[in-house]
Amino acid sequence: MGKQVTEMLKGTLEGIVLAILSGRPAYGYEITAWLRDQGFSDIAEGTVYALLVRIEQRGLVDVEKVPSEKGPPRKVYSLNAQGREHLEEFWRTWSFLTERLEQLREGGN
């Protein structure tokens, strides 16, 4: 992936994952695959796992170990109340940014 995307993902990827989890519980491998499907072609697995550990430590998600038919047990994450709050805060910040940038884009050309 371009370096540009990499930098832009900082702070955003967390919101993306929280948004995914707000729809349904999911586990790391699944999330990674989904992101790649969506065009985040070279998202590193390690990145997602590290992020999940982070948001778990911050208490934004609940975790449940679920046995898998095809490999080691899955760690299924689901958004809890605190996570939902954090997600809303993320959307507010995101909106602020997009508004500023939209203005710039229009005015700038």
Added chain:
Amino acid sequence: MGKQVTEMLKGTLEGIVLAILSGRPAYGYEITAWLRDQGFSDIAEGTVYALLVRIEQRGLVDVEKVPSEKGPPRKVYSLNAQGREHLEEFWRTWSFLTERLEQLREGGN
């Protein structure tokens, strides 16, 4: 400023500054003031100057020293051809991100 914004600005702030410079040449102090006006309330001065040094070293801007009436000489930056290219690339990346997030936002609730 919230930590969330701080992280989200990574990669984005550069695009913002390039977009500003695409409209008109500007110098660091001016850019910082403008950003604060636009709601990036706690943008650190050091941040903008460091960014300007970076994009100058990458050859995205041309620099001219202009004497100021009210202080030390200003370093006025203007976007060159390479910078314009980079800015377009930034908009493409930004569009990609916003599209993904817009989808998530709609589907997620």
Added chain:
DNA sequence: TTCACTATTCAGCGTTACTATGTACCAGTA
């Protein structure tokens, strides 16, 4: 001469995503 505003610079830090690698579990197959 002191203060406030303008203007730039830099060292050190924390956070985040990437790279690279390792572990482990299971199914199919030769």
Added chain:
DNA sequence: TACTGGTACATAGTAACGCTGAATAGTGAA
């Protein structure tokens, strides 16, 4: 049995970027 490939998670080390905090320097007004 041994090998391969897909599933699933974990982590140490690195680079990039924005922030903190402070220093430096020029100008004009109190």
